Amino acid sequence: MSKKENFLKGFFKENPIFVFLLGMCPALAVTAVFETALGMGLLVIFVLTMSNIVVSMLRNVIPNDVRTPAYIxxxxxxxxxxxxxxxxxTYDLYLALGVFIPLIVVNCLILGRAESFASKNKVLDSAIDGFGMGLGFTFALVVIGVFREFLSTGGIIWGEFLPFFVDQPVTLFSLDMIINLFNSDFVIADYALNMFSLAPGAFIALGIILALIQGKSARRIKKEIEIQKQRIVELKKVALAKKAAAAKLVKEAA
Amino acid sequence: MLSKLKTALVLLLIGAVSGGLIYIVNDITAPIIFENELQRKIGFYSEIFEIPEDQEIIYKDCTTDPNDLVPIDGQLEEDVTFEVRDSCPEGLTETFIYDKADNSLIGVVYFGNEKNSYGEVGVLVGINIDGTIANVVISSSTNTVNFVKKIEKEFLSPFMGQLADPQLIEFDSATGATYTYGSVTDIVNDAIAAYNEGSDE
Incomplete structure (x- = not known):
């Protein structure tokens, strides 16, 4: 596997959340808003990359029978x-994520990568794997976060939990901005689906996103199978034509 | 034997390096964390007593080292109906809030933490100098978020303005979030008891 493939696999092909369904606890719990999802993702990127590097560095030193406690x-x-x-x-982010920060320790994605990749590969490859997987995890959290925040509030806000680049929270996008061009009295929050900020909304949102991804993946697989079937039919036709030609030759020779 | 020794040594080294790293990071971040927590605390006090942003406050509580207390001039003595205790009331932290400009007492805040079947709830109960409840705030909670939100939205404001008297205080009987509200009422009751005990002394 090339370094580029190693880095990119975490985004789509081996995405921890959308493909392997790993680390679902934070995926459901901290994605009510986009910012907390991004914040959790950034923390996981750091932990995953650093732990992969250290585990890989110590892979020949840590005795096999105590490797799990050592990784932990x-x-x-x-x-x-x-x-x-x-x-x-980022004190507000710390308060918003609460118990889910210490719970990163038991995120099966991190221990899983340490066990299955970092303990068997070189430091650079392990670092790339950790960083790529972390980015893939963050990408998935952000997709869920944006989906849920948009449906539950009608917009996306920046600066409430991650105090970077802005002094006050700013609305990055809101349907109000578009609809108010035509109707000044419209407030999207009155029509938003609050359920998506709550626990049931997390499951429903994740279910919808997974269904979309799996649907697309199923269509792609179906298409591939169709192509393969067509190829087999063509190969059969060629084989039959060859057989017929051979039979004809035999007949002519006789 | 030698392999076991090696295992122990490796684990010891990993533990020692981990401890050292955590020590260094803690050393760097501790003052900033302390400042963050202080600002949060002051934010709660300002919310409880509706103190304007430009007004500075001083606070001292029963956990403060007596040597660290901010000196208060004679004017305060006339306003204060009871003195800061040497020890905290049982299960509570008692904090006196003063206006920094004239050292006048604004009120007293009691902080209590209670465990229930859903986790823990931390509650701040602010009492004005006239003996009425200024506000009740849930400062920390591991209870179900929706129950906490419901209590915050509907069942904390009725405390405001009530006299801090164990005989007169009124609670809502049906909240739909019994455990969370039960913890809140327990802490409010304890705070009122501590306040009245302090006043008597």
Missing amino acids: VIIATFVTIVGMVSKAF
């Missing part, structure tokens, strides 16, 4: 660090 200690160290750093520099 390494992961827990980085989770503790991101917990402290987020508490110091």
Whole structure:
């Protein structure tokens, strides 16, 4: 596998959430708004990349029979660090994510990558794998977050939990902006589906997104099967034509 | 034997390096975290007593080291009906809020934390100097979010303005979020008891 393939596999082909359904706990719990989803994703990228690097560095040193507790200690160290750093520099995000920051330790994606990839591969490859998988995880969280926030509020807000680039929260996008061009009294929040900010909404949103992805994937597979079938039919036709030609030759020779 | 020693040594090294890293990061972030928590605390106090943003406040609580107390001039003595205790009331933290401009007492805040079947609830109960409840705020919670939101939205405001008297305080009987509201009422009751005990002393 090339380095590019190693990096990109986490986005679509082996996406932790959309394909392997790993790390579903944060995918459901912290994606009510786009910002918390992105924040959790960034923390996971750091933990996953760093733990993959350290596990890969120590892969020949850690005895096999204690590898899992050793990996857990390494992961827990980085989770503790991101917990402290987020508490110091993104305090609102820390409060919003709450217990889900320490729970990164038991995110099966992180231990899974340490066990299945980092413990068997070189440091650079492990770092690329961790970073790519982390980005894929973040991408999935952000997709769910945007979907849920948009449906539950009618817009997307930036600056409430991640205090970067803006002093006050700003609306990145809202349907109000478009509809108010025609009707000034319209408030999208009155028509938003609040359910999507709640726990049942998380399951429904994830279900819809997974259905869309699986639907697309199923169509692609169906198309591939059709192409393969056509190819087989063509090959059969060619084989039959060859057989017929051979039979004709035999007949003529006789 | 040697392999076991190696295993122990490796685990010891990993633990030691982890501990060292956490120590360094903690050393860097601790002052910033302390400042963040302080600002959050002041934010809660401002919310409870509806203190304008430009007004500065001083607070001191029963957990503060007596040597760290902000000196209060004689004017305060006339306004204060009871003094800061040496120890906290049982299960609560008692905090006195003062206006920094003239050191006058604004009110008292009691913080209590209670465990229930859904987790923990941390509640701040603010009492004005006239003995009425200024506000009740849920500052932290691991209870079901919807129940907490429901209580915050509908069942905390009725406390505002009620006299902090165990005989007169009124609670709602049907909230639909019994555990969360039960913890809130327990802490409000404890706060009122502590306030009255403090006043008597």
